[in-house]
Amino acid sequence: MxxxxxxxxxxxxxxxxxxxxxxxxxxxxxxxxxxxxxxxxxxxxxxxxxxxxxxxxxxxxxxxxxxxxxxxxxxxxxxVLIPQDEDWPAGLPDLNGWQPVCLWAHGPGRIPQPATSVSIVGSRAATSYGLNVASDLAFQLVDRQWTVVSTPALGVDGAAMRAALAAGTSTGNGGAVAVLPHGLDQIHPPQHRNLLSQLADQGLLLSAWPAGAQPTRERVKTNLAMLAALSAGTVVVEASWRSHALGVARHALTAGRVGMVVPGPITSATSAGCHELLRTQPQTRLVTGVDDVVADLRRIPWPSSSPPVGGSDDTDA
Structure with a gap:
């Protein structure tokens, strides 16, 4: 051998x-x-x-x-990234005692490091409000030198990825990273074939699974934990009671990251999960804009060798 x-x-x-x-x-x-x-x-x-x-x-x-x-x-x-590489994501050892043996990466974008990355996730059945908020947050975060981590799913995640790509194109930051629960050669969802192609050309596709691996329930669950571990914090923009996005936020809190939610109308089912997370998880932060997000991300005491950046001057289940 x-x-x-x-x-x-x-x-x-x-x-x-x-x-x-x-x-x-x-x-x-x-x-x-x-x-x-x-x-x-x-x-x-x-x-x-x-x-x-x-x-x-x-x-x-x-x-x-x-x-x-x-x-x-x-x-x-x-x-093929391995833990011995200098750019191996520093947050992966926080995955409850295990980390992938390797990662598969495609694209010119930055490998996400928790000190400089934030996850934006939310409902697949997002409203126009949720899509606009996710897009605005992602664009402004990349504009401030943060890397935005999400998935290419329909709804909030896809909107965040598109906005991060647009910001990266205008600034040269390349700050859009999509973390996939399947091999890099798989197109899921099929409606986002063009988005996946753009991410491979201008951002980064990242997966713990090799070519040919199909998305399964267990792989999606594992991917939720990876999304949380790769970032300093997770922002949930619209989530129903059973949304996968809530799982990312809970993993973030468990791993010592910042869990953040954007509030919505109390009559909106797509924000019910966000409000429930705020009610039941007192350490969850309410954010209404990029300044709130950056201020909360700065609460994490990352090593001085890799300080947080980008401060301002002042898949439903």
Whole structure:
């Protein structure tokens, strides 16, 4: 298995073989390294339950497919990021004791670091109010040198990504990052094919899953936690009672980040989740504009080597 002994290649192989947070990999990897973990899995010297968690292929097909995925990624110009890289997102170790073995990235944008990034999420069935607020916040944050992290989902998330791209084009910041619960080659939602193409050309697509991986309920849940960990804080712009966006905010609060919500009309179902989060989570911050967001983000005491930037002068479930 010499071809898999390079750390980056070994981690990319593990990222294809196993889901993020695989218990065996999380336990074995820190002590033995990626190459030895790959050797253990390929030799079959692991419990049956561990083997059952791998992709349902024969050993020969397993490794042949892993090689093909890595070759395809290289041809597509995707980057494979590993924790040893200087630009590995510093917030990922806060994911409740685990982090992805690698990340797949495509595009010229900045890798999000929590000291300089903020997530904007919200309802897929957003109102014009929610779309306008998300767009205004995203544009102004990128204009102030923040990186905006979200997904390419319909509604608030997509609006935030479009505005961040527009701000990045006008300022040269490249501050739009879409975090995907599937492989970079998958188009979800199909209505946002052009948005995904723009993000690959002008921003950044980021995923913990390799090419071919389809979005599943568990992957979406994992992605919510990653969105929160990649940023100093999360802003929820419109969310119903069962919105995935509330999960991002709760993960943010659990990870010691700032959870923020934009209020809406008390008669609006698309803001009911925002108001409930404010009522039940007292540490949640109410924000009504970019100055509020930046002021709350500055409350996080990030290391002096990477201070917060951009201050002013004064998927529904």
């Amino acid at each position: 010499d071809e898999f002994h390079d750390e980056r290649t070994a981690r990319a192989t593990l990222g294809w073989l196993c889901e993020p947070g695989n218990p065996f990999v999380q336990q074995f990897l820190p002590a033995h390294g990626a190459a030895e973990t790959v050797d253990m899995l390929s030799s079959g010297q692991v419990p049956l339950a561990v083997r059952a968690g791998l992709r349902n292929l024969t050993q020969s097909r397993l490794w042949a497919n892993a090689r093909a995925v890595l070759a395809d990624a290289q041809r597509a110009g995707w980057k």
